[in-house]
Amino acid sequence: MFTPVDERNSISIDDARKVIKESVDKLTLKTENVKTSEAAHRVIAEDVTATNDFPTFRRSGVDGYAVIKSDFTDFPKQLKVVGNIPAGADFDRPIVSGEAVRIMTGGYVPDGADWVVMLETTKMINDDTVEISELQHKDNITPIGDYFKKGDMLLEKDTEINPGGISLLSAFDIQTVPVYKKPKVGIITTGSELLKPGEKIVNGKIFNSNGPLIKALCIENGAEVVSYTQIKDDSNLLKQAIEDLQGKTDIIITDGGVSVGDYDIIADLAKSADRLLFNKIQMRPGSVTTAFVDKGTIYFGLSGNPGACFTGFYLYVEYALRHLQKQTSRCIECLGTLNAEYTKTNDYDRILRGKYKITSDHIDVGRVGGDASGNLNNLQRATCFFEIPRGDSITPKGSVLRTWLLPFK
Amino acid sequence: MFTPVDERNSISIDDARKVIKESVDKLTLKTENVKTSEAAHRVIAEDVTATNDFPTFRRSGVDGYAVIKSDFTDFPKQLKVVGNIPAGADFDRPIVSGEAVRIMTGGYVPDGADWVVMLETTKMINDDTVEISELQHKDNITPIGDYFKKGDMLLEKDTEINPGGISLLSAFDIQTVPVYKKPKVGIITTGSELLKPGEKIVNGKIFNSNGPLIKALCIENGAEVVSYTQIKDDSNLLKQAIEDLQGKTDIIITDGGVSVGDYDIIADLAKSADRLLFNKIQMRPGSVTTAFVDKGTIYFGLSGNPGACFTGFYLYVEYALRHLQKQTSRCIECLGTLNAEYTKTNDYDRILRGKYKITSDHIDVGRVGGDASGNLNNLQRATCFFEIPRGDSITPKGSVLRTWLLPFK
Structure with a gap:
């Protein structure tokens, strides 16, 4: 009924993103x-x-007087003030030799004038005479265009x-x-263990925390969430939920049902799709994150595990949503310097949720809260991911690690 | 009528922000x-x-069988399978010695069980018997709480x-x-030179570009824009516009009318306010950026110059909006390394609009487009500010400069 994880072909994070981008690039984006x-x-x-x-007219860069440069054979020079052009006003005629017009910053420089002298270098002699003591080295006029x-x-x-x-x-x-147009997203959270808001807590059941997470992340990243449903683990219910979304979405995100348990149903769905993009990624958490394309819609099957769901969203869904808007991911990829030894080892690259701090010569990264992927406690606080490379040696303090700074954090 | 810039006391960027914070801290924030x-x-x-x-119940960390550890004196060990607990299900009785219950990841661990063995180390012997070849070193149970x-x-x-x-x-x-509650903002753009959208361009007039800039920046930074008006340079119109906002806003932002020209009216307004915060800052562009507090409302008088308006918003208004939400500025202050010599000098610190790039060991900053403060061309493209310190020497390539990375860019 499904491909056990062990029999799946695993690919790298970068290859997973590459096939997402290729799939997005094939879509014709609608505009409005x-x-x-x-x-x-x-x-x-x-x-x-x-x-x-x-500008559409010659604009004065300073507050002062519009004048004709050739009038200035010596200093100080007295000119007749023939007008006053406040901001927003026009002037009805060209000025001629011997004339000056009072002008404001940003004001219209009248025809005939080819210089604006700053107010600070002028002195009113009487109501209609100004004395100018010097010209600045530039004309203080912003030309048209x-x-x-x-x-x-x-x-x-x-x-x-x-x-x-x-x-x-x-x-x-x-x-x-x-x-x-904003990418249209349908979100389907699956899990017979999921309560609806307001229901009574009973043994075996939990409230849905991934659905609200995915929805908020979609909105934050520019998507339009056209549908949000929560269903039990049931292939028929899932197929129906997907059918209801036919033609209405660019992306469908399911959560849960990607692992190796008896009730996992996404793998089954992926098998009959037009194109499987991946169903195993060389990373923890979320190695079973799945993506496929069917009838022009891109499907993401995120892990039901909170940490894996969170990580998978930023690395793959955000990446797709951004490319659906012709943009690169807002997660800034850079190198971070680990602020404390990390002792756990793994066969797969481990993507840890962490916090970063930009210092004068590096970006400091470190853990925030526990990294148990079932623990929700650091989803709010994490501001970056950093990658602990696969292998069997500990990762020392000071290691320079692949890091992604998370947006809107 | 107004205090000429020359007679104003200038303060540093940091001091300007300090008095803003002090003023915000005095306000009682409303909640909802x-x-x-x-x-x-x-x-x-x-x-x-x-x-x-x-969790509210003991949760299995793996897919496998819930068992009693003391049953395992040797391996392999066969146990009777007395039930199957899928995700979301309860189990009606404690298990006893010799029994095992099939359980899913996240599933309810029945009373009596104190260990969950992973499916991979088990083998079904017949319909109700499972053989277990080893115990993992940990119990794979997440305890309540x-x-x-x-x-x-x-x-x-x-x-x-x-x-x-x-x-x-x-x-x-x-x-x-x-x-x-979201900070409530009123925006008043002043300028007799400003056209309304759809009006015909005439000499001396321009379309209002700062108003839409300020409005979009306010919304982006979590404010509720309760009012947006555009008026001519006229003290009475301005006073009326402000009166209309009485009691409706936490912040009023005016744009234009802060310089030394004949028609500048903000300085006048500031003089009669309860408390002037500043009316001159030791920076370019936007040295005449003004702020004051009157009747519990904080006023910002931004320069009408696009570059200065943009810079003043991020350094002072964004800072205030964030503190009105008990947050620090989202502009990340750090050190940037200048990627090309900058030859202009100034008596004031110059805040340049630039672009940054995070590299492995530093943050590279450089200019983007022209830095004429009247030029709108780099407001879209700028992703950071960096500070060219005051003085009469050029700033060489490689200089390490105070930098602010701009949010939402």
Whole structure:
């Protein structure tokens, strides 16, 4: 009925991610237009270019007087003040030799003027005369199109928009943007041991903690959770739950039912799928994490074990969700320096939940709470993973280890 | 009417943050109950403790047989299989000497049993007899309360809940949690030069890009934006806009009107406030960033200049928003190594918008796009700030600089 773990072909973490990416790359991503003001952390689906030169007029970089440079053959020089251009105002005619116009930072530099002198180097002689004691070495004028010419790239296709990008689009009055739709996710937690919220605790049963974990992680990572169900260990119920999601999701995540016990049902499902991606990974916890593709939907079978579920989500599901938005994982892969000896050994690479601290010359990583994979106590506190390499020797303090810094932590 | 910048007392970035924190600490934070499933990134306002022992029953760590250890005087040993406990099931009586019960990982260990042998070391002899070839060195039983005793701390007051915390609360069926209310923010952008979306571009006018920036940054950083207005440079309009927000906000952010020009109105407002926090900071851009407290509301006057507005938000407003949620800033302060010489010098510390890259032994920082503070082009792309210290010498490549890694980038 299922492939026992022992008979499964195990692959590395990197190879597992590689096949996920290949599967995601085959999908055609749908797009939609959203309001720019609501586009933070959505990914732009087409190049967006400047709709006009920017600035659109010659802008003063300082507070002072717009003048004509050739007027300054000697200093101090007195000029006739013929106007005052506050922020937001235009000026109705070009200035001519001998004239100056009062101007604000960011203000419109009138035609004819080719220099703006800073207020600090000027003195009012009377109501309509200003004396200028020196010219600065630069003209203090930002020319039309100095920052962007019409047609220049503003935000490239596949850029994740952040508040800075919203600001940039707003400067061009671009009020909507084409973005990829949020990946749609269905979550099915399986387990006859699972209680529903509010039920009475009885021997053998536990409350569902992985379902809420997966749901919160999906939302945090930009997915739209279109369905969330909890079912008993029963192949028919699972098949029905999956059928109900037909065509409605990009990803289906199941939790539980991936191990070698009598009631494991995901392996069975994987066997009849269009393509098995993997059903065993060379890592602990979560070696039995399974992924497959069927009818254009990517399935992840996470372990029912809290630590393994948590680890599997960040390493594989987050990775897929991000690639479904044309982004790389937000888990920053780097090297961490172990802050205390780790004595346990394993045939598989062990991914420990830990905490990191950025110091002046390295990233310090260490354990946080127990690493029993059934123990929930460090899921809140963990801010990174680090990898204890397989083998039969202890891992000394100071070891430099593969590390992933977790996002939103 | 206003204090010219020259007459203002300048303070350091750290001192500015210190007075912000002092002001926030004086406020009484309001709390509310929210659903645990919707509590991600909310901050818990009371200690939450375990409502029961966890696990609530003796749980098997492996798939195998529950047995009585004292039965094993020699190996192999045959035992009578008297039952099968799948996940979620109870068992109705204690087992006695000579008996074994089939059990799943996570399953209920029946009374009487004190050891679980792994399936891999057993062999079925017939329908109701199992032969056991060895005992593992540990009992494979997680005792009641092994992870948490009733009353143990689950999440301490002032913890920012993440999906891991949601998972933990769900394991105890804690369906609501007391959290601090989101900081309420009112945003007022001032400037007679500002167009409204959809208006026609004319000389002297620009679209409002700082307002959308500030709004998106507030939302990203956990605030509730209760009001967003755009007004002309006019003291009366500003006073009216502020009056309209009376009692509705924890923070009011104004943008523009903080410089030394004729139309600057924030300085005036600050003068009549209960307490001026600062109106000049020893940094560029944004030296005129202003903050004050009036009637229990904290006001931030950000510079109208895009680069200065962006920098001021992260260094001061984000800092305040986080402290209003009993959290430290999410901008990770560290040391970065400059990847190219920087030749400009300044009397003030210059905060440059840059990009960082974590390498094996340092954090590489460098410029991204132009650093003209009027240029919007790098607000989207900047992932960090780094500080070019004041002085008249160039900053060589390899300089180790104060750096802030920006969140959500």
